[in-house]
Amino acid sequence: MKWRDFSSARAKALASAKPAGALMALATLAMACSPVFNWREVPVGESLVAMLPCKPDRAERSLPIGPATVPIDMAGCEAGGATFAVARLPGGDASQAEARLAAWRQAAKSPWAGAQLAEAPWTLPRAATAPAPWALDVTNAAADGRPAEAHLRWFAGPDGQGGIMLYQAMVLGRPSAADAAETFFDGLRLR
Numbered sequence: 485m486k487w488r489d490f491s492s493a494r495a496k497a498l499a500s501a502k503p504a505g506a507l508m509a510l511a512t513l514a515m516a517c518s519p520v521f522n523w524r525e526v527p528v529g530e531s532l533v534a535m536l537p538c539k540p541d542r543a544e545r546s547l548p549i550g551p552a553t554v555p556i557d558m559a560g561c562e563a564g565g566a567t568f569a570v571a572r573l574p575g576g577d578a579s580q581a582e583a584r585l586a587a588w589r590q591a592a593k594s595p596w597a598g599a600q601l602a603e604a605p606w607t608l609p610r611a612a613t614a615p616a617p618w619a620l621d622v623t624n625a626a627a628d629g630r631p632a633e634a635h636l637r638w639f640a641g642p643d644g645q646g647g648i649m650l651y652q653a654m655v656l657g658r659p660s661a662a663d664a665a666e667t668f669f670d671g672l673r674l675r
Contacts, residue, residue, distance in 0.1 A: 520564045521664055523671070528559055530644035532651060534570045535671025537563040537664060547573065550587035566657035568668050575640055575648035578614060585615040585638055585650050592636055592652065593620065600624045610674040612640040612648060633658045635665050641674040 521537040528534050538561040547556045560569025573588070575581030593601065599622050606619035617639040624632065635655045643649040653672055655665040 521659075521661055521667075522563075523667065525671075526559055526570075528570045528651070529557075529572055529649060531641050531649060531675050532570070532572070533671075533673045533675065534559070534653065535668060536561055536568055536570075537668070538568075540569075547588075547591075549573070549584050549591065552584075554584070564660035564664055566655050566659040566664065568664075569654050569656075570672070571652045571654075573650050574643065575615075575650040577647060581612075581640055581648040581650060582615045585618075585640065588650065588652065589618060589620070589638055596622045596634070606637055606639070608637070608639050608672060608674065610641065612642075615640050615650070635669075637669055637672075639672075639674075 522539075523535050523537055524539070526534050526536045526540055536559070540559040540561045542557065542559050544555065544557040546553045554573050556571055556573040558569050558571035560567060562568075573584070575584055602619075602621045602623075604619050606617040608617050611617045615638075617637065620634075620636040620638075622634040622636075634657075637653045638651065639653075640648050640650050651672075653669060655668055659665060
């Protein structure tokens, strides 16, 4: 078939197509071009790459951790009904890092009073063994503005300057895709 014949046949087929079918085809094409979860690698500092489901916003602030206030920066975004974010703060040396991570974990748990909390050790390739990676899963949270579900992971890695950087990866809310939280946590990669 020559190009001219193909073009003519295609034009006839489009002309005879029902409007509802054409709209359905356009809607399908539009959905394929704008997925809810558009995963991408995002550097978080010098030592971590995270997979986020959307273009992240970035923020910096100070956070009271134990007796000190420390700088924290984060990258995160919302997709599919949940917030995905990674925060990091300087851990200092090995003795400071353990205490700071314990205080950070405690501060993160306090807003979830009354919810079901499940804590357990966690693993992440290349993460420091001290302080050890840790997981917190929150379910059945009270409906007072907080998400009813949350998944948090803490871990440590090198800061690129001989010290330790502490990280918190979190999914707040229940994503519309069942595997989204797992994809997010599996996409964390220390360099």
